Amino acid sequence: MITIRVRTILTIAKILGKGEVELSVPEKCTLRELIVILVSRYGDDLASSLLDPKTRSVFPHIRLMVNGRDIAFLNKMETVLQNGDEVLILPPVSGG
Numbered sequence: 001m002i003t004i005r006v007r008t009i010l011t012i013a014k015i016l017g018k019g020e021v022e023l024s025v026p027e028k029c030t031l032r033e034l035i036v037i038l039v040s041r042y043g044d045d046l047a048s049s050l051l052d053p054k055t056r057s058v059f060p061h062i063r064l065m066v067n068g069r070d071i072a073f074l075n076k077m078e079t080v081l082q083n084g085d086e087v088l089i090l091p092p093v094s095g096g
C-alpha cells in the first residue's frame with residue numbers, strides 16, 4: 001500500500017469533510033482507480049459532483065493535478081500514483 005494526499009476546495013471539500021485527506025491505496029494505483037476509491041468511500045454526493053452519470057467519467061470541467069502538474073500533461077486518468085503523491089481536485093470556481 002502507498003499513501004496519497006488528496007486536496008480539494010469548495011463543494012468537494014464539504015463532501016470530504018475537509019480540504020485534505022490522506023488515503024492508503026494499492027501500489028500502482030492509477031488516478032482512475034483513486035477516483036473509484038474516493039467515490040466508494042464518500043458516496044453519491046461525491047459521485048454526482050465528480051462523475052458524468054452517463055459515462056461515469058470525471059466531468060471535463062473538473063481539473064485534476066498530480067504533484068502540481070495537470071494530468072493532461074501526464075498520462076491522464078491512467079497516471080500511476082506513487083507513494084507521497086498529492087492529487088488536487090479542482091471544481092470550477094466562479095466569482096464576481
